Amino acid sequence: MRWSNWMKIVLVLVSCVVGGAAAGAEQDKPLWQWTPEEMKEHVKTVRSGRDLTPEQWPEGAKVAVSISFDFDTEPVWLGFQGNRSPSYMSRGEYGARAGLPRILKLLDKHDIPATFFIPAATMVLHPAAVQTILDRPQHEIGFHSYIHESPLSLSEDQEREVYARAMDIFVETVGKRPVGFRSAAWDLTPATIKIVKDMGFLYDSSMMADDRPYSLLADGQESGLIELPVEWILDDWPYFQLSWGSQHVGLRTADEVYSIWAAEFDGAYEEGSLYMLVTHPQVIGHRYRMQMLERLVTYMKSKPGVWFATHEQIARYVQEQAAEQ
Numbered sequence: 001m002r003w004s005n006w007m008k009i010v011l012v013l014v015s016c017v018v019g020g021a022a023a024g025a026e027q028d029k030p031l032w033q034w035t036p037e038e039m040k041e042h043v044k045t046v047r048s049g050r051d052l053t054p055e056q057w058p059e060g061a062k063v064a065v066s067i068s069f070d071f072d073t074e075p076v077w078l079g080f081q082g083n084r085s086p087s088y089m090s091r092g093e094y095g096a097r098a099g100l101p102r103i104l105k106l107l108d109k110h111d112i113p114a115t116f117f118i119p120a121a122t123m124v125l126h127p128a129a130v131q132t133i134l135d136r137p138q139h140e141i142g143f144h145s146y147i148h149e150s151p152l153s154l155s156e157d158q159e160r161e162v163y164a165r166a167m168d169i170f171v172e173t174v175g176k177r178p179v180g181f182r183s184a185a186w187d188l189t190p191a192t193i194k195i196v197k198d199m200g201f202l203y204d205s206s207m208m209a210d211d212r213p214y215s216l217l218a219d220g221q222e223s224g225l226i227e228l229p230v231e232w233i234l235d236d237w238p239y240f241q242l243s244w245g246s247q248h249v250g251l252r253t254a255d256e257v258y259s260i261w262a263a264e265f266d267g268a269y270e271e272g273s274l275y276m277l278v279t280h281p282q283v284i285g286h287r288y289r290m291q292m293l294e295r296l297v298t299y300m301k302s303k304p305g306v307w308f309a310t311h312e313q314i315a316r317y318v319q320e321q322a323a324e325q
Contacts, residue, residue: 047216209227240286
C-alpha cells in the first residue's frame with residue numbers, strides 16, 4: 001500500500017476520533033452550564049420522602065437502636081477492592097474465623113438482636129459461619145449483593161441478573177427471601193431502587209439523606225420502600241480499616257471511635273429517633289475493638305427506654321405507624 005493511502009487512513013481515523021470526542025463533549029455538558037431544570041431532574045432519581053419517625057417506639061421506648069454487621073469476608077476485597085492475593089483473602093477470612101464468633105458471643109451475652117447483611121458469595125465460602133447466625137433466630141439476615149460487586153459497573157440488565165443469582169443462593173441458604181436490601185459500598189445506579197422494589201423488598205439501607213427513617217422517592221414518586229439510613233461516621237470501615245490499594249489508612253484508637261459513636265447515640269436519644277450502627281466482622285472483630293463495642297452496648301443499655309431491634313423490626317414498626325396516621 002502506498003504511503004499516501006496510509007495517510008488517508010490515518011486522517012480518517014483521526015477524524016472519527018475527534019468527531020466522536022466532540023459528540024461526547026456535547027452530551028457531557030459542563031455542570032456550570034446546567035439549567036435549574038436539569039439540576040432538579042438529575043437529583044430526583046432517588047430522594048427522601050416523608051419522615052417516618054413514629055411518635056413513640058414500642059412500649060414507650062425513647063430511642064430505637066439497631067446494630068448491623070456487613071459480613072463481607074473475602075468478597076469485599078474481590079468484588080469491590082479488586083484485590084485477589086492470599087493476604088487479602090486471609091483478611092476476609094478473619095471475619096468468619098475470629099470476628100464473627102466474638103460478635104455472636106457479645107450479642108448472646110447482652111441478649112440483643114442484630115441484622116447481618118451477607119453477600120451470596122460469603123454464604124458459599126463460609127456456610128458453617130452463616131449457620132451459626134441462622135441458629136439464632138432473633139437475628140435478621142439481609143441481602144448484600146452477589147460478590148460485593150460495584151453496581152456502578154453494571155448495566156440495568158446486568159444488575160438485575162446478578163441480584164437474581166444472589167437471591168437464588170440466599171433463599172437456598174436462609175430458607176426464605178430477605179426483606180432488607182443494602183447495596184455494596186452503599187452506592188446505587190439510577191435503576192437500583194426500581195429493581196429493589198420489583199424484587200419485593202420492604203426496606204433499603206444504603207442512603208444518607210437523614211438520621212431518621214424515611215420513605216424513598218424514585219423519580220419524584222413514592223417508591224413504597226422504607227429507608228433506614230446509614231452514615232460513614234457510624235461505620236467502622238473508615239476508622240479502622242487499612243487498604244493500600246485505595247490509599248486508605250484508618251487506624252484510629254478505640255477511645256476515639258467510642259467518643260464519636262457514644263455522642264451520636266446521645267443525640268439520637270435526645271431526639272427520640274433512630275441509632276443505626278454498621279460494622280464488619282473482619283474490622284470490628286479484633287480484640288480491642290470488641291472491647292470498645294461492648295463498652296458502647298453497655299452504655300446504651302444503661303439508659304432507660306432503649307429499644308434494641310433488627311432493621312426489619314424497625315421497618316415494619318414505622319410502616320405500621322405511618323399507615324395509622
